[in-house]
Amino acid sequence: EVQLVESGGGLVQPGGSLRLSCAASGFTFSSSWMHWVRQAPGKGLVWVSRINDEGSTSNYADSVQGRFTISRDNAKSTLYLQMTSLRAEDTAVYYCARLAAPGHNYYMDVWGKGTTVTVSS
Amino acid sequence: DIVMTQSPDSLAVSLGERATINCKSSHSVLYSSNNKNYLAWYQQKPGQPPKLLIYWASTRESGVPDRFSGSGSGTDFALTISSLQAEDVAVYYCQQYFGTPPTFGQGTKLEIK
Numbered sequence: 001e002v003q004l005v006e007s008g009g010g011l012v013q014p015g016g017s018l019r020l021s022c023a024a025s026g027f028t029f030s031s032s033w034m035h036w037v038r039q040a041p042g043k044g045l046v047w048v049s050r051i052n053d054e055g056s057t058s059n060y061a062d063s064v065q066g067r068f069t070i071s072r073d074n075a076k077s078t079l080y081l082q083m084t085s086l087r088a089e090d091t092a093v094y095y096c097a098r099l100a101a102p103g104h105n106y107y108m109d110v111w112g113k114g115t116t117v118t119v120s121s
Numbered sequence: 122d123i124v125m126t127q128s129p130d131s132l133a134v135s136l137g138e139r140a141t142i143n144c145k146s147s148h149s150v151l152y153s154s155n156n157k158n159y160l161a162w163y164q165q166k167p168g169q170p171p172k173l174l175i176y177w178a179s180t181r182e183s184g185v186p187d188r189f190s191g192s193g194s195g196t197d198f199a200l201t202i203s204s205l206q207a208e209d210v211a212v213y214y215c216q217q218y219f220g221t222p223p224t225f226g227q228g229t230k231l232e233i234k
Contacts, residue, residue: 035223044225044228045163045225045228059221061222095171105159105218105219107176107218108161108163108173108216109173109182111172
């Protein structure tokens with residue numbers, strides 16, 4: 001079964017850091033481009049970051065550029081999102097998602113269940 | 122960034138009736154070299170992650186009931202549910218993957234009348 005399982009969310013103070021993980025199974029992770037997408041409470045979906053299959057190319061939303069870092073360990077079939085300098089507006093459910101095929105211009109065909117990040121003092 | 126605007130924000134339809142959700146992009150998402158529209162539709166039920174329904178504007182994902190259909194080209198798109206079922210209550214999002222960053226519409230909440 002194709003599956004993505006996020007972990008690492010929690011309560012963190014403003015200015016703090018957190019690392020999210022996304023464990024993949026049931027498909028060839030090393031051939032897949034991956035995204036992080038977030039959803040603030042009661043709000044819509046917002047793209048956060050993307051990484052290519054080799055981990056050599058990444059992109060970020062302007063709102064997280066310079067604070068978040070996406071990475072991957074293909075040997076462990078795991079995607080990461082290192083979040084620093086967290087703000088209240090980063091509070092959201094964070095989803096990892098797989099692109100349907102390698103390359104920038106594809107849709108997200110598999111989603112994890114998400115992990116919740118709450119930034120509050 | 123390409124802005125995606127959905128209408129309406131919410132919609133109430135009777136069981137068995139047709140439901141149509143519209144999505145407009147601020148820039149064409151049609152790639153002329155392959156004549157494909159880089160537009161997807163997702164369904165999100167409460168407490169669940171989004172689920173892919175439609176890609177390339179009109180291709181139904183495997184396992185998605187055929188009452189769901191996508192149409193449109195360029196900047197104007199629609200998701201139609203031909204005969205609404207109770208399990209279709211959800212929020213629906215369109216998303217363009219033509220440009221970077223990929224962007225979503227604000228969502229349309231579909232309810233039973």
